[in-house]
Amino acid sequence: MRLTGDPAPGTMNSSSGSGNFLLVPIPEYPLLDCLPNKTVKIVVLGASNVGKTALIVRFLTKRFIGDYEANTVLRSRKPPTIDSSIHSFILKVTLDGEEVSLQIQDTPCVALQDDAEGLYCQEQINRSIYWADGYVLVFSITDHNSYRTIQPLYQHVRRIHPSGNIPVILVGNKSDLLRARQVSADEGETLAASLGGVYFEASARENHEGVHSTFLHLCQEVIRVLGGGNGEKRRGGLHLARPKSPNMQELKRRFRQVLSSKVKSSTTL
Ligand SMILES: Nc1nc2c(ncn2[C@@H]2O[C@H](COP(=O)(O)OP(=O)(O)OP(=O)(O)O)[C@@H](O)[C@H]2O)c(=O)[nH]1
Numbered sequence: 006m007r008l009t010g011d012p013a014p015g016t017m018n019s020s021s022g023s024g025n026f027l028l029v030p031i032p033e034y035p036l037l038d039c040l041p042n043k044t045v046k047i048v049v050l051g052a053s054n055v056g057k058t059a060l061i062v063r064f065l066t067k068r069f070i071g072d073y074e075a076n077t078v079l080r081s082r083k084p085p086t087i088d089s090s091i092h093s094f095i096l097k098v099t100l101d102g103e104e105v106s107l108q109i110q111d112t113p114c115v116a117l118q119d120d121a122e123g124l125y126c127q128e129q130i131n132r133s134i135y136w137a138d139g140y141v142l143v144f145s146i147t148d149h150n151s152y153r154t155i156q157p158l159y160q161h162v163r164r165i166h167p168s169g170n171i172p173v174i175l176v177g178n179k180s181d182l183l184r185a186r187q188v189s190a191d192e193g194e195t196l197a198a199s200l201g202g203v204y205f206e207a208s209a210r211e212n213h214e215g216v217h218s219t220f221l222h223l224c225q226e227v228i229r230v231l232g233g234g235n236g237e238k239r240r241g242g243l244h245l246a247r248p249k250s251p252n253m254q255e256l257k258r259r260f261r262q263v264l265s266s267k268v269k270s271s272t273t274l
Pocket residue numbers: 051052053054055056057058059060070071087088089112113114178179180181182207208209210211
């Protein structure tokens with residue numbers, strides 16, 4: 006099944022419970038004509054394999070990334086590999102009756118250093134952290150190491166933004182895998198409270214609504230804490246270019262590929 010509309014190259018229209026989303030790759034220039042004034046910039050961070058990309062894909066397309074993978078395997082026997090580059094998306098959302106331009110960045114994984122306190126974190130992630138207004142910190146409830154990464158990760162964000170409130174939410178993903186649970190809901194809630202954020206358990210695999218409300222909650226929190234407008238201005242005039250998305254053409258090609266394979270397989274089955 007194709008997403009609503011017939012996407013022009015480089016754009017996709019999707020719909021969600023709260024209205025129509027326009028999904029476009031973030032260009033290297035501002036979209037002054039077609040985006041609302043209010044902008045919220047969100048980055049998704051976490052350890053390897055926790056489901057960062059799956060959560061974003063679920064939010065944007067209402068689908069589970071594994072469905073795309075399975076579908077492509079079926080058709081070409083060559084699953085798409087999501088590379089570890091930074092990918093960016095813009096969509097319009099309506100919050101409390103007002104249109105907001107939501108920009109989301111997916112990032113490569115971070116990892117704990119051997120001392121379990123420091124982080125291995127690529128420079129491009131630092132640029133994304135600097136760029137963003139709000140932070141989705143993700144771990145998997147089936148992987149206690151990914152949970153242990155969160156506190157150092159938050160400290161890392163704090164070092165980049167030493168002053169002021171940091172809108173953050175903590176997501177314990179893969180809540181469908183209850184039998185493999187290694188992190189309790191209490192541990193999630195306690196950690197989120199210590200970071201000054203809210204804890205959500207989510208399943209990118211099974212639940213769109215949970216993922217959807219998680220992202221929207223963070224949007225609202227960003228607007229509440231920072232107000233609308235432009236993040237760079239809020240940070241005392243410091244300007245840092247938005248991280249580039251060098252592989253956006255490739256990502257668009259993969260999106261089109263998996264979406265068209267979805268159309269074909271659903272019509273042939
Ligand atoms: N059961 C289950 N599997 C999930 C869920 N979310 C993601 N996965 C699977 O977990 C694996 C990792 O998902 P990704 O979205 O690539 O994780 P990531 O955090 O972006 O991974 P990195 O590229 O290592 O940073 C994939 O096989 C997904 O299909 C979930 O909610 N439930």
